Amino acid sequence: MPSPAILVEALSKRYRNDAPPAVSDLSFSMPRGATWGLLGGNGAGKTTTIAMLLGLLVPTSGRVEALGHDMARDRFAALARMNFSSPYLALPSRLSVAENLRVYAHLYNVPRAEKRIAELAEQLQLTDLLDRPSGQLSAGQKTRVALAKALVNRPELLLLDEPTASLDPDTGDWVRTWLERYRAESGCSILLASHNMAEVERLCGHVLMLKQGRAVDQGSPAALLQRYGRDDLEDVFLDIARGRRSREEAAVLA
Numbered sequence: 001m002p003s004p005a006i007l008v009e010a011l012s013k014r015y016r017n018d019a020p021p022a023v024s025d026l027s028f029s030m031p032r033g034a035t036w037g038l039l040g041g042n043g044a045g046k047t048t049t050i051a052m053l054l055g056l057l058v059p060t061s062g063r064v065e066a067l068g069h070d071m072a073r074d075r076f077a078a079l080a081r082m083n084f085s086s087p088y089l090a091l092p093s094r095l096s097v098a099e100n101l102r103v104y105a106h107l108y109n110v111p112r113a114e115k116r117i118a119e120l121a122e123q124l125q126l127t128d129l130l131d132r133p134s135g136q137l138s139a140g141q142k143t144r145v146a147l148a149k150a151l152v153n154r155p156e157l158l159l160l161d162e163p164t165a166s167l168d169p170d171t172g173d174w175v176r177t178w179l180e181r182y183r184a185e186s187g188c189s190i191l192l193a194s195h196n197m198a199e200v201e202r203l204c205g206h207v208l209m210l211k212q213g214r215a216v217d218q219g220s221p222a223a224l225l226q227r228y229g230r231d232d233l234e235d236v237f238l239d240i241a242r243g244r245r246s247r248e249e250a251a252v253l254a
């Protein structure tokens with residue numbers, strides 16, 4: 001059995017001693033080839049979790065393994081095989097799209113970088129934008145560039161923080177369709193944080209619900225719908241966010 005794509009054990013992060021932890025005692029094991037959704041309201045701890053998975057933030061306690069590498073000891077071996085996109089990552093605005101992608105290709109030591117960039121540009125409809133300064137792109141165009149950056153090293157594990165935030169429905173759908181195809185072709189594992197329930201229902205086989213830094217429920221979208229007696233994942237999200245019980249819990253307490 002290969003090691004999981006992500007293994008998280010009792011992970012916690014406390015930014016300040018006088019505030020509650022941003023992430024608290026989080027444990028999960030995401031298998032290779034899976035797509036999981038990280039859901040939770042604003043401030044639930046999704047970005048903090050992703051930053052710890054990438055080794056950008058040092059956990060207060062607990063441990064993370066990515067693709068079998070312990071992030072505390074063997075971070076660079078893991079990072080070479082993974083990548084991410086985040087709305088918080090702004091590419092240098094005066095560099096052209098091609099220049100930005102070349103910087104990342106160089107950082108990841110991508111062989112035949114120009115060929116890889118041309119290939120991604122074609123797949124993500126960026127060819128006409130390669131010479132444009134990155135700062136002059138629309139939100140939809142920036143998202144496609146961010147995806148090209150995230151895929152430049154052909155990652156086996158992809159972490160996506162709100163990959164379709166601020167996109168119009170048509171562009172959002174295009175990105176989701178593209179991600180589905182990429183996943184099928186590459187077999188890569190994906191963890192995505194999103195506020196878009198339809199997106200999570202469509203892309204994710206398993207959902208981890210975070211609330212105040214803790215995993216409060218998890219399961220496939222279908223299992224969660226059934227557990228909360230709902231037709232729509234958005235209602236499940238609201239039930240959890242507002243502290244309503246699942247049908248099973250309610251039955252036990254009745």
Ligand SMILES: Nc1ncnc2c1ncn2[C@@H]1O[C@H](COP(=O)(O)OP(=O)(O)OP(=O)(O)O)[C@@H](O)[C@H]1O
Binds near residue numbers: 021040043049
């Ligand atoms: N650098 C920081 N210093 C102190 N507190 C922080 C820092 N970054 C995040 N926090 C706090 O940690 C908690 C979790 O924040 P985080 O950004 O991980 O949540 P999130 O689920 O990604 O939220 P959103 O959906 O709004 O992006 C919040 O209470 C936030 O205020």
